[in-house]
Structures are given as C-alpha cells and as structure tokens.
Amino acid sequence: MGDILNIVIKRLGLGLLTLLVISVIIFGAVELLPGDIAEAVLGQGATKENVAAMREQLGLDRSAPVRYFEWLGGAVTGDFGNSLVSQKPVSEAIGERFSNTLFLAVYAAFIAVPIAIFLGILVALYRNTVFDRVANILTLTSISAPEFFLAYVLILFFSVKWGMFPAIAKIDADMTLLDKLERTFLPALTMVLVVVAHMMRMTRASIINLLASPYVEMARLKGVPAWKVIVKHTLPNAWAPIINVVALNLAYLITGVVLVEVVFVYPGIGQMLVDSVTKRDFPVVQACCLIFAATFILLNLAADIGAILTNPRLRHPK
C-alpha cells in the first residue's frame, strides 16, 4: 500500500503545481483584457484624474506580479477580494452559487453514471444486435443535440404538455431536499442526456476490447455464462478508461452547464460567470475560473487514483 500512497502524494503535488500555473494564466489573461477595472467601473465619461485616483484606491498602480501574489495569497485563504458590482466579498456570492451547481451536478451524476455503465454492459453483451444499434443511435442523438434544444424539448413535454415538473428551477436554501429534487429534475435530466452517451460508449468499447483476451476465452471454455463473463471477467479489468471518461463528464457537469442554467433560470455558478464577464466584474471572473480549474484537476486526480486502485498489480504487490 505504501506504493499507492506514494503515487497519490506525487499526483497531488503535480495537481497543485498545475493549479498554480493555471492561476498565473488566469491572472495574465484578465490583465491582458483591454482596459482595467478602474476604467470599467468609472465608465467612458471618467476623467484621467478620476481613473488614476481609483487605481490608487484599488492598488492597481502597483506592478502585476505584486498584485498577482496578493491575489493568490488571498485566494489560498478563500478571500477572492470584493465584487466590483456588489462590493460584497466574492467568496460569499460564489459560495452559494457553487454549492447549487454542485448539487445539480451530483444529482445528474447519480442518475447518469449508473445508467451509462449499466447500458454499456448491456450493449457489450448484446453487441452488434438491434438493441446495441438503437441504444447507440439514441444516445448519440441526445449528445449531438444542443443542450438548450434538449432543455426546451423537455420543458415542452414534461412541464407544458404534461405538467409533471416545473419549467423554472429556482431553488433556495430553505427548501426541503425533495422539493429541490423535484424542481431541478428537468435540468438534471437534460444534463444526463448530454453525458450518458460518452460514458456508455467507453464502457462498451473497453469491455469489447478485452473480449478477445485469453482469460475471457478461458472463462468461456469453463462454461461461464455470457453475462458473467462480462461482469466478472471483463469489467474488473476495464475500469481504468471508464473511470477517466466518467471523471471528464463529471467535470463537464460542473463547468459546462451555463446554457442549462440559463434556460431553467437556475442560480448556479455558470450563469454567474457569464454575468460577471459582461459586467467586467474581474474578481468574480478570476475566482470562477480558478474554481473550475481546481474542479478539473481534482476530478482527474481522482480518476487517476481510481484507475490505479483497480489494478491488482498495485493493490497486491509481489
């Protein structure tokens, strides 16, 4: 087990390093945008003196590296500065939004991941049959349609025609979990439809990839039934690529849901990011980007570790 701990610590270190590099890029990118916060806040009518005064007040007259380290120092302790629009601390505004996004992502993942893997196993079992083709066509169609289109189709049927679920997914902290789940069912379903195909096809491919291996033939020659060949003899060796794709899709569920949030008027972080960009609220933009980056890195790290753990050679060294 010492080996695994070693690997995990190394990966964790690498993840932190990546995050550091990304923070530089984020800061640099915002720095490169034409105009600065002072100009943005004061608008076009501002005099040079006003802008200069504002810069001094915000500390913008100091050099970029100094400001970067100050920002980074704050970010590490959870202080992303104040929003330029609301003047409130960024972390406060983001905190609630981010937990909403996480809620939706987890909700969608809980539906999507089991369905995708189960379907993947089924289509591998019934590969090259009508069932396989239909499942592939349906999931590919749902991944190919734009999310907002899927969202509107779902709204049309589930809320307008059949009235089963609300079309607007506004939630607040006072609601019960059940209420929340009902309110956010349609956005979650939309996201499920978007991510299932990718995970299902990877499950199918990595299982089928192993079906030609000698130990699978051996299992068949021992008289093991077809479903058991797949579940017991193939799947345990097929996890690594599946876990990676699942992690990638989970990251997408958190960082790629702007359109879904907009359609369902869901108070998530994606919508907040878009708003802040249009309002030039740079501290919020920077904070959102950093959180997204951290999400990606963390999930990929988790996937790496998961893939390592499924390898019996590492779990049971000689």
Added chain:
Amino acid sequence: MTKEKKHEVLLDIQNLHIEGYSDEHWVEIVHGVDLKLHRGEVMGLIGESGAGKSTIGLAAMGFTRDGTRISEGSVDFDGMELTTTPKADLRSLRGARIAYVAQSAAASFNPAHRLIDQHTEAPVQYRIKKRLESQEDAMELYNRLRLPHPHEIGFRYPHQVSGGQLQRAMTAMAMSCRPDLIIFDEPTTALDVTTQIEVLSAIRDIVDEFNTAAIYITHDLAVVAQMADVIKVLLKGNEVEQADTRTMLENPKEEYTKSLWAVRDFKSAQKKRPANTLPLYSVENIDAAYGTVKVLEDVSFDIFAGMTVAVVGESGSGKSTTARCITGLLPPTSGHILFKGEEMPPRFQDRTKDQLRQAQMIYQMADTALNPKVKIKEIIGRPAQFYGGLRGAELKTRVDELLDLIELDPANYYNRYPTELSGGQKQRIGIARALAAEPTFIICDEITSALDQLVAEGILRLLDKLQDELDLAYMFITHDLATVRSIADEVVVMQNGKVIEQGPKDVMFTPPHHEYTDLLLSSVPEMDPDWLTTLLEERGVDDN
C-alpha cells in the same frame, strides 16, 4: 505409458470441416479430419502453426473462436452430438466434462481474481462442490501437482506467481470438476526447459491418476513423445498420419513427418577463435541494475568477428539485460564494453553513429518489432538511409539487395506491409533491417522461439549463410539448447545474472559440466518416449 485402456470411445470426430472468415469470405481451414479418442487415452496432435491443431482441439469442446465455424462433420462426445447441441447444453459441458488448458497461463488467468476463486468458479457454478469443498480440493490438487505452499498459493493473484506454477495451477483448475477430457493446448511452450519438466511430469501423473483422456497439442515432438499414447500429425488442416507413439517415432511413414523428425539435424561447422586478434566486442566485468534491483553481476565474455556466441539460461537469468548493456540501452553500473579494444560510452546517446551501426538487434516477436503501418521498403530503407545516407534510386537498389540477401523476392515484397507476411518472413525482414546498418555484430534475442521448427531451421540456415558471406558475429540469446547445438561456436551459460560457465561448444557439451549446465542440458526433451520417466528416476523425483 502402459496403463490399462478401457476400450470405450469417448470422443469421435468424423469428417470435420472448419471454416474461417477472412477478407469477407469463408475459407476452409480444416479439411475433413477424423479423430477417435478412448477413455483415459492421451493423443498428441502435432504440426506447424496453421495446421489447425488448436482449432480441432477447441472443436472437440464444441467451441469455435469468433470468425470460425464448423461447416461439416460430426463431433460425438460420449453419445452427444456437439455440432447440433443447443448452446446452453454445450456450455454446461465445458469446464465440467471437457476442460481446457491454454498455452499461456499468465494470459489465461484473469489478472483481477485470485487463483483459487478462478479454480472454484466452475465446480460451484455446476453445483458439483460447495465453495469450501472446492477450495480444499484445489489445495489437494496443488499439492499433487507439487506446487509450493499448496495451502496458500491459491490465495495469490496471477501476477504474484511464476509462469511454471501458473501453468500447473491451470492444470489443477482444469481438473476441478474431474472432467472426462482435457484439451492441453501447448501448455509448456512458453516455459523454460527446467520448468517444463516439472509441468510435464505433473500433467502426466494427474492425467494417469484420474484416468482422464487428453488431447495434447504441441509442435514439440520430443514433448509429445513423453506425453501421448498415440500421435496424429497434421499439416494445413489435413491429417498426415496417425500411429501409436513408439511406432510413429521409430518408423514415420510420410515424407512430411520424416522432415519434422529431421529438423534438428542442421549443424553449422564450429569455428575456432582466430589467433592474435582482438575480440570484436568484449564485455568486461559488468554489473547492471533496474532501479535498485541488481540484475547482472560481474559478467564477462568476448565475441570474435565471424563467430557465434550462444548465451543460454532460464528466463530472468540476465541474457537480454546483457544485450541491453552491450547496445547501450541500459548503461551498466560498473564494468566496460570494448569494441576492438576501445572502450565504448556506456549510454547509446553518447555513442557515435558509427559505433551504433556496429551492433544491431533482432527480436523474439517479429510481430511487435515491426511497425504494422509501415511498408517493408521503409522498414528496411530507414536504417540504410540513417546510417548509409542513401537516397532515391541508390536506396532502392540497397533495399532490393537486402531483400535478396534474406531470400525474399524484392519485386514481390518491396511494397507490402508486415501484416501480410508469415512469421518466418517477418523474422527475415527483422534480419534485413539489422543488416541495413551494415553491422559487424548482431544480437539475436530468442529469434526462433516463436517459430515452427521447420521455419526456425530456415532462419538458422540463413543466418549461417550470412555469417559466412558478411563475416558477422552473432550473440545468440536462447533457452533452446537444440538451437545452441546447431549454430553456436561458443557457449555462455548464465544464471541469476552471473556467468556460470563458458567455453567452446564442443567442450561445453562434453561432461563434466557445471551442475547448473548439467541441469539445463539434461532437461532438454529427447525423442525417446522413456526419456522423461528415466530422467525423473535418475533425479529421484517421487513419480507417483
């Protein structure tokens, strides 16, 4: 060998035709083979690759691999016609009444499960035994098969157990339901000679003890001579002849069988070291390690121009690592590599192009050593271009020349891909690629062990001819002593990273030997059907 036979037919295959799907056509690969096996009888199926041995063996279980089908004929197993039996009934025969032992146990055990869980799978599934009973039975079988720590070894994962042990564990697994018939598909081909003996005797004992019938598939005649009561020779999906083992060995009728028997006759004349010359390559006291694991210790030997040095030893003895040190792929931790008396930089990155050119390699698996996406002309042309700086028409002439050297028609092979070639042809391309650099020294790493004996002999003859024409030195890494006998001038015996003994071939093959050399030499199966029995008696192994 002399066991009582109940003369009850267990398996009766008649007029078996099997087709394989390739290039969108069904092509017949087995053309009407008959096979009759009695209870408790062991039949050896021998032939080169492509003879249809495995295909027929699997058909005896009513099993065909994806892309093959039984097109005609009948397979009667104990009164059941397997070609028409419904799938579910067929499945319940497998593992229970007919079992299979595959060539590579390392690949055929599922890496994700413990050995014993794979062992108990079939008996538990068929409700023949409860899990615990079956586990106890597994330990009992492990014990009979002389596996170390029979009570614990089953709880290990496949990667924690050695190849020879895995092969015995797989035989135990095949026995788990006490089947009537076991198909052994080249079960010792991937093993060292010393390990092979243990597995062979274990298999023979247990088959005898439970009076199990077996089909023993192999391309190694000497092995089949130890195992089988009757031998059937196959060639390209046809039966050549069948007879009981002794008759077959003493008096083969067909030309093809005789040619198989004669393969090991090739011998190149043994050369002596030239006087007053420096060796081409000298390996001087090298140590090497992978990470912190020491794999070579104080290895020294010389290789003279135009001569062949065979390096022999079991897997893990450091043969290939020595080769990696010579080529600079693995810099030794101490010691020197000399070329014509001059020291070479240990890392290949630090060697000049001319130094690199001198030593080339040919690999065991021609399949993986040739890039499948690249045409022959590029595979051979690339080193000619890199080392010789040839371009355009010059390059083409050189590639043609090289193809001529390896006895492949340039017009026919110039534009083809490796996947279109047979195993022996691929290995020839590997040789041409090595020659393209105009080396003085070629390292051949087990280059014939994946080939059929007839094909392997062709390769050996070719190498011998090239050595005479181009004054090449070879380092021949092998665990096959028959190959050593036919091609070596000098022999280096390695064990656990050390050189145990070395010298000219005639001296090395004449007693007295070092103890380990003796073990290696005596472990090479001979064509005498009593060889294994006699040997085990001599070694005092309890052959119960």
